[in-house]
Amino acid sequence: MKLDQLRAFIAVVETGSFRSAADSIHKTQPGISAAVKALEEQYGILLFDRNSYRPTLTAEGHAFFQQSKKLMSQVLQLENLGHDLAQGTEAPLQLCLSQMALDDDCMSRIKAFQLQHADIALDITTDHLYGVQEKLAKNKCEIAIGPRYGLDDRHAFIELNKITMMAVINPDLLATLSANDAKIKQQPLYSIPQILVTNTAENAPENGHQYVLPTGKRWYVNDFQAKKAILLHGLGWARMPKHCIQSELDNGQLVPMEVENFTSQNQLPIFMIRLRHQTQSYQANIFWEMMKNFSNVTRTDL
Structure with a gap:
């Protein structure tokens, strides 16, 4: 399986025809057909029902399309990261904060971190209940801050406050x-x-x-x-x-x-949480240590 084959397959689904797919990704129509056929032969499945006027996804094709979209989204993120790194730009630190944890203590910690590490960009999302830990499980953040919903042996966590x-x-x-x-x-x-x-x-x-x-x-x-x-x-x-x-x-x-x-x-209790098996970025390790060592003296100075 090659990325060009997936791009061709996705283009056919999203444009509705092999001809339109060829125009949208600047390939020839025979090239699009060959790419889709190669995928079908590799896995021994039919992705499209070709008996209708326009190509229609089979049940197998629909399932394959859903996963293909997820994979191509990750590929795009990786490509963007590669370009950023080549330009000397570090990826932002991804955090997920529980909506109920956004008190003065949490905000003061984050403000203190930014004052000391202004060069580190933050990508902050908020969630609720088990959704916070789910962001970690799906690699949509490196560190989460929230209550103890769904925590188990997979997680490392430190209580920050109540x-x-x-x-x-x-x-x-x-x-x-x-x-x-x-x-x-x-x-x-x-x-x-x-x-x-x-x-x-x-x-x-x-x-x-x-x-x-x-x-x-x-x-x-x-x-x-x-x-x-x-x-x-x-x-x-x-x-x-x-x-x-x-x-x-x-x-x-x-x-x-x-x-x-x-x-x-x-x-x-509100905890700072990460996955034990996940390799932490340089920015995440700095954030973890600073949040852990945060003191009331630091907070009252802000």
């Missing part, structure tokens, strides 16, 4: 519950949506959430910003990182709530 998670609600909505006790019973909450951030990982157990009422309405959103907006408008209740809603707690737009037989508030 964040406070707390159940909160709009005070007007809380007033409708007519709670006379210090703690709200679960049953009155069943009719009020519990707002949850969607777990983005493809292979996570269930939905990844640990603190959910066993019964009741649930609404799912993509991020904590949307979650907070729904809370502020009195459309539901939720557990939130305290640092994300501190100003709303201070001005009374949101209030803490204690729910009976439910973890309404707790401290959640």
Whole structure:
């Protein structure tokens, strides 16, 4: 199998014909046909059903196309990296941060790193729950920062700090519950949506959430910003990182709530995570050591 053969095959699928594929990648039509036929003969499969007016993917061809696209995307990344290295440009350090971990401590660490290593570019993505560790497993980042979802012997991890998670609600909505006790019973909450951030990982157990009422309405959103907006408008209740809603707690737009037989508030450890078997880049090793050795003195100097 050669890359030119894959490029020809992908071009036929994406343009809809051998002629158009030849024009799009500047090859002859016989050359495109020969490249596709060589792939079919190598693996003993038919990639296209040629009985129709236009070439149509077979079931085997569809599966082969999906993997071919992934491979060519990786090839393109490798080619870009090669060009960057030839020009003396280092690839950026890829980080994945849990949305709930973006507190002052985390941001201060990253700021301190950039002040000392301004020449190292960062490529930062955010995710949630098991999606953070999935980025590591799929080699979409070198280092992740987040809670201990899905960690096992494959991972090396160091606790960086703890964040406070707390159940909160709009005070007007809380007033409708007519709670006379210090703690709200679960049953009155069943009719009020519990707002949850969607777990983005493809292979996570269930939905990844640990603190959910066993019964009741649930609404799912993509991020904590949307979650907070729904809370502020009195459309539901939720557990939130305290640092994300501190100003709303201070001005009374949101209030803490204690729910009976439910973890309404707790401290959640935040870890720096990497894969044990993965070869770390020079930039990743510098980042790991600096984050690990970060002190409160460094943070208060910023």
